């Protein structure tokens with residue numbers, strides 16, 4: 001096996017985790033990344049002299065994969081919980097703390113005051129139908145499921161802001177089990193959607209308990225993975241975009257960075273569009289629907305502001321914004337210095353970091369999905385931030401700003417996604433030396449991507465060895 005040449009294409013989290021696992025097995029993988037930096041949507045930038053996450057800034061803790069990986073890489077001591085301030089929702093009826101027992105906005109306890117405050121008495125009455133409807137009253141998309149079981153108020157005021165913020169997409173487009181794995185089965189066993197949410201949340205009801213971060217930022221993770229890959233005999237080449245993949249009688253040929261590379265086995269860990277482009281000649285078009293799903297382009301505007309009024313964290317760790325609130329362009333605001341005490345402690349008193357994200361897929365009948373142009377964005381973001389936080393923020397207090405684009409890193413797992421992924425993976429598995437990973441198949445979020453990449457490596461190595 002040691003003479004075996006394994007190439008991983010894509011140096012985002014999926015590719016890095018795959019290469020790390022392969023290197024740990026002594027398989028000395030070669031990792032090829034198109035850009036000059038590793039990590040993909042887990043990236044770092046410097047704003048007003050502060051090193052900040054430019055993409056993902058936390059991970060879900062419901063599944064243990066990311067925490068275990070961090071512990072293995074020696075970063076276990078640096079795992080941090082967000083400040084227990086909770087987040088808020090800006091919905092058509094106002095601005096309120098987000099319900100504490102919800103999952104992607106779906107409430108677990110319909111009678112709680114934080115649910116009633118947002119959906120009102122009639123909304124609660126309608127939502128309670130969920131507890132008497134038989135579990136077979138379900139639907140293939142998350143939006144349709146919530147509407148059928150809990151009604152329009154729950155969908156529009158609780159679920160749309162959260163799913164529009166986290167997945168950048170209309171829940172009415174997204175497949176239930178692709179975005180909340182296990183929800184359909186839990187509905188069957190719990191008998192209601194609220195019961196299913198409680199079962200999947202387990203005992204986690206404290207604000208912020210569902211996510212964690214890393215002291216120093218999530219961008220510590222790709223750095224640690226790259227060091228481990230190289231330390232275990234792997235090789236990494238940045239600035240190498242792979243433009244073609246071809247099967248040969250003995251393995252694979254890849255064209256990357258003007259070079260022809262040969263491999264015995266290949267693992268693709270790319271966004272949907274390049275996955276499709278590379279696999280189409282190998283698998284044929286019919287096996288590709290999962291990888292063809294659209295990704296929502298997302299733009300992140302970061303503001304560093306000196307304003308002591310923000311010390312009070314007026315909206316907790318941040319807000320998710322309903323697409324029905326048409327006067328606000330942002331889909332979400334993270335008050336990073338309120339959320340992460342380590343970050344606040346590293347800055348002078350009164351200095352704050354706000355992250356506003358823009359870009360939603362779907363909701364076409366509700367909102368315009370256009371994002372302000374880059375030149376106008378810092379000012380537009382400042383206005384949005386002031387409106388969301390209830391403080392008139394001033395241009396002269398802004399110490400720095402940055403705009404980052406993520407065109408392909410948030411795919412939409414639409415209806416039919418799970419079956420399409422199974423078809424694609426089935427087709428790829430008929431080649432002993434081919435595997436496909438990444439969020440276009442695994443779903444959004446580091447927890448899903450890390451666990452899936454590890455599983456794909458296990459399956460690939462198993463196929464190679466037999």
Ligand SMILES: Cc1cc2nc3c(=O)[nH]c(=O)nc-3n(C[C@H](O)[C@H](O)[C@H](O)COP(=O)(O)OP(=O)(O)OC[C@H]3O[C@@H](n4cnc5c(N)ncnc54)[C@H](O)[C@@H]3O)c2cc1C
Pocket residue numbers: 009010011012013014015032033034035038039040041042054055056057058059060240241242243269270271274298300357406408409410437438439440443444445446447449
């Ligand atoms: C703004 C933003 C914020 C997010 N926040 C969170 C969060 O807080 N928590 C969370 O859990 N998740 C978050 N996510 C989602 C999470 O970051 C992603 O699900 C995950 O990082 C995707 O990893 P990936 O490796 O599948 O894809 P990517 O990160 O997209 O990596 C793919 C890599 O492939 C490379 N590539 C592309 N084409 C080629 C080619 N032809 N040849 C070689 N290389 C190529 C790209 O340059 C890139 O480095 C966020 C995403 C975004 C965009």
